[in-house]
Amino acid sequence: MTEDTKTKIEKFLEERKQEIDDTIRKYIPENLSHEHMEMLVGRARYEYDIEAINNSITKPIWDFLSRGGKRWRPALFMLVAEAMGADMEKVKDFAVIPEMAHEGSIMIDDIEDNGELRRGKPCTHKLFGIDIAVNAGNTMYFLPMLILIKNRGNLDENTTIRAYEVFAQEMINIHFGQALDIWWHKGNTDTITEKQYMQMCAYKTGCLARMAAKLAVVVSGGSTEQEEKIGKMAESIGIAFQIQDDILSASSEKFQTKKGYGDDITEGKRTLMVIHALGKANEKDRKRLLEILNLHTREHALIDEVISLLNKYDSISYAKKFAKELVNNAWSEAESTLPKTDAKKRLKAFVDFLIERNI
Amino acid sequence: MTEDTKTKIEKFLEERKQEIDDTIRKYIPENLSHEHMEMLVGRARYEYDIEAINNSITKPIWDFLSRGGKRWRPALFMLVAEAMGADMEKVKDFAVIPEMAHEGSIMIDDIEDNGELRRGKPCTHKLFGIDIAVNAGNTMYFLPMLILIKNRGNLDENTTIRAYEVFAQEMINIHFGQALDIWWHKGNTDTITEKQYMQMCAYKTGCLARMAAKLAVVVSGGSTEQEEKIGKMAESIGIAFQIQDDILSASSEKFQTKKGYGDDITEGKRTLMVIHALGKANEKDRKRLLEILNLHTREHALIDEVISLLNKYDSISYAKKFAKELVNNAWSEAESTLPKTDAKKRLKAFVDFLIERNI
Numbered sequence: 001m002t003e004d005t006k007t008k009i010e011k012f013l014e015e016r017k018q019e020i021d022d023t024i025r026k027y028i029p030e031n032l033s034h035e036h037m038e039m040l041v042g043r044a045r046y047e048y049d050i051e052a053i054n055n056s057i058t059k060p061i062w063d064f065l066s067r068g069g070k071r072w073r074p075a076l077f078m079l080v081a082e083a084m085g086a087d088m089e090k091v092k093d094f095a096v097i098p099e100m101a102h103e104g105s106i107m108i109d110d111i112e113d114n115g116e117l118r119r120g121k122p123c124t125h126k127l128f129g130i131d132i133a134v135n136a137g138n139t140m141y142f143l144p145m146l147i148l149i150k151n152r153g154n155l156d157e158n159t160t161i162r163a164y165e166v167f168a169q170e171m172i173n174i175h176f177g178q179a180l181d182i183w184w185h186k187g188n189t190d191t192i193t194e195k196q197y198m199q200m201c202a203y204k205t206g207c208l209a210r211m212a213a214k215l216a217v218v219v220s221g222g223s224t225e226q227e228e229k230i231g232k233m234a235e236s237i238g239i240a241f242q243i244q245d246d247i248l249s250a251s252s253e254k255f256q257t258k259k260g261y262g263d264d265i266t267e268g269k270r271t272l273m274v275i276h277a278l279g280k281a282n283e284k285d286r287k288r289l290l291e292i293l294n295l296h297t298r299e300h301a302l303i304d305e306v307i308s309l310l311n312k313y314d315s316i317s318y319a320k321k322f323a324k325e326l327v328n329n330a331w332s333e334a335e336s337t338l339p340k341t342d343a344k345k346r347l348k349a350f351v352d353f354l355i356e357r358n359i
Numbered sequence: 360m361t362e363d364t365k366t367k368i369e370k371f372l373e374e375r376k377q378e379i380d381d382t383i384r385k386y387i388p389e390n391l392s393h394e395h396m397e398m399l400v401g402r403a404r405y406e407y408d409i410e411a412i413n414n415s416i417t418k419p420i421w422d423f424l425s426r427g428g429k430r431w432r433p434a435l436f437m438l439v440a441e442a443m444g445a446d447m448e449k450v451k452d453f454a455v456i457p458e459m460a461h462e463g464s465i466m467i468d469d470i471e472d473n474g475e476l477r478r479g480k481p482c483t484h485k486l487f488g489i490d491i492a493v494n495a496g497n498t499m500y501f502l503p504m505l506i507l508i509k510n511r512g513n514l515d516e517n518t519t520i521r522a523y524e525v526f527a528q529e530m531i532n533i534h535f536g537q538a539l540d541i542w543w544h545k546g547n548t549d550t551i552t553e554k555q556y557m558q559m560c561a562y563k564t565g566c567l568a569r570m571a572a573k574l575a576v577v578v579s580g581g582s583t584e585q586e587e588k589i590g591k592m593a594e595s596i597g598i599a600f601q602i603q604d605d606i607l608s609a610s611s612e613k614f615q616t617k618k619g620y621g622d623d624i625t626e627g628k629r630t631l632m633v634i635h636a637l638g639k640a641n642e643k644d645r646k647r648l649l650e651i652l653n654l655h656t657r658e659h660a661l662i663d664e665v666i667s668l669l670n671k672y673d674s675i676s677y678a679k680k681f682a683k684e685l686v687n688n689a690w691s692e693a694e695s696t697l698p699k700t701d702a703k704k705r706l707k708a709f710v711d712f713l714i715e716r717n718i
Contacts, residue, residue: 041531041532041535042528046554046555046557047555056538056539056541057538108497113490131541131544135537135538138497138534139538141501148523164504164507168501169400169401172400172502173401176399176412179411179491183491185490195406196406196408198406199404199406199408
């Protein structure tokens with residue numbers, strides 16, 4: 001990918017971001033009025049305390065949204081819909097469905113991990129309290145369906161049902177993926193296989209990318225085969241993202257500014273690289289690797305020792321190759337279901353852009 | 360209501376409970392197998408770690424479900440559906456939709472309130488950790504839609520969409536109701552009006568009863584008018600429940616075994632009774648009432664003083680009357696839309712049973 005293409009895509013993302021946030025604002029404005037409340041939750045049987053709602057729902061949500069984020073899932077939705085030849089005016093609001101769920105999922109994740117910082121500021125539960133954060137994050141989980149309710153006239157009945165089904169199924173799946181991560185996080189890591197790790201990534205980080213792509217196919221009137229293959233391609237991007245994060249955490253110095261030095265190693269995380277190395281290593285190295293991982297150490301010398309063991313067994317380059325091939329293969333399958341258009345070329349460039357970051 | 364009728368309804372609830380739990384078990388079994396996983400989240404692209412899922416999802420969920428609960432929302436669903444003349448074989452699984460959401464909402468509520476005990480055992484987050492509890496509770500929020508996915512063939516397309524819409528809208532509403540309660544809980548109680556308190560109840564405790572009734576009407580092929588009026592009747596039951604809880608907390612000694620003595624008063628909660636008394640009281644009593652409520656005291660003498668102030672201004676009997684009239688009026692409106700059948704009589708008896716408990 002040339003620097004010129006990269007710059008173009010970055011500019012495209014920046015421009016779309018404004019549009020995407022304006023669409024989110026349509027469904028959850030920063031400051032609710034009576035009219036907004038009626039749109040959101042119907043006419044009051046008695047009387048709304050709007051100030052309370054603004055303080056406990058819209059304020060934490062917009063505090064979070066305004067911190068940034070790339071909004072690449074809605075961009076992926078739009079590029080897939082364009083490649084499918086959709087009527088963009090009719091479907092564009094659906095682009096924010098996976099994004100709202102994604103933003104909600106980070107707020108909730110941070111509570112589950114008891115995180116401190118997110119996007120350079122204290123996590124929502126640190127600023128507003130666990131009660132408000134859980135409730136606001138969960139509100140973001142259900143607001144996407146408001147978009148389906150409000151735009152019912154834009155889709156035929158069968159398509160509407162398929163859209164609900166995609167949303168519902170992926171929201172269930174993501175909780176199963178998160179359940180794996182949580183359980184392993186508690187130290188239950190002795191028997192994790194490479195396949196199980198991949199499955200966790202597919203569900204924890206692949207779900208919402210897959211939701212974006214599948215929704216785009218469905219609302220564009222696509223076939224089940226297109227839904228399946230383009231969905232799998234997006235899921236693969238999500239998995240590749242996770243693997244890239246793992247790699248960055250074990251190799252790049254740049255990463256130290258985002259997280260602590262070798263945080264995954266301190267945490268004892270069984271990443272694809274670690275699982276690979278444990279499978280390849282001789283008995284002595286294997287024992288040593290497990291020993292350090294189970295120490296939960298912050299000592300740089302020990303962290304560096306793990307990194308050199310991962311390098312000794314080529315586990316870092318194995319993971320890099322794995323991620324690239326995963327997306328390339330999935331792209332080949334997906335692209336065969338799409339007509340040859342400029343929009344498809346733009347989608348391909350975007351996919352390349354997403355997986356090439358920093359590797 | 361005669362003792363005989365009461366006993367009959369209690370027996371009916373007990374029998375249905377088994378059936379209801381068996382239906383829940385169909386969609387989220389206590390011990391997942393590979394077949395269950397495929398039913399729930401599709402075929403694995405890689406490989407599931409089922410033990411991890413059982414430990415972090417099904418175990419906490421069934422630990423919670425097995426503690427009890429009356430399951431009156433599914434019973435209400437079934438009685439409404441019967442009164443609507445539904446094909447019960449086709450619709451009965453939908454009865455557990457509001458129940459699953461309800462059970463999830465208590466698990467989540469307990470996290471938000473940092474509760475200690477629920478149904479005689481430590482709250483889920485105390486037993487399993489906040490991470491597992493949030494994730495398992497939220498899983499219960501989305502599993503209801505799996506029932507819509509799996510039973511798609513039982514409903515026509517328009518009905519299926521209406522069912523999704525009812526579920527989605529009530530799930531949004533309940534988070535807005537909870538947002539009010541959370542915000543007021545943080546001490547922002549100076550300006551709460553009676554109408555605002557009623558609205559909070561309608562959304563926090565009325566939503567899932569309303570969901571049960573509306574869903575029953577919708578899947579039985581009912582009209583928009585029936586959905587509206589029978590939904591409002593169920594919402595009124597939910598509101599009456601909340602008012603009853605408030606009353607019990609301020610009057611009955613029986614209640615002390617469930618919660619602490621006058622917990623609502625210690626908390627300084629602006630219940631319907633408190634709002635009523637604040638509106639009626641002379642300046643001196645008003646000041647004294649606010650003074651004690653703002654003390655957050657556990658002293659019995661002060662709590663008793665509040666109770667006697669509430670009695671002085673007839674606020675407890677006002678609340679009792681309010682709750683009864685609310686449900687009676689809503690029932691009159693709802694019943695006019697239902698055909699005259701034995702099923703309707705059973706529904707009426709059940710409604711009476713629900714609102715007569717302990718008042």
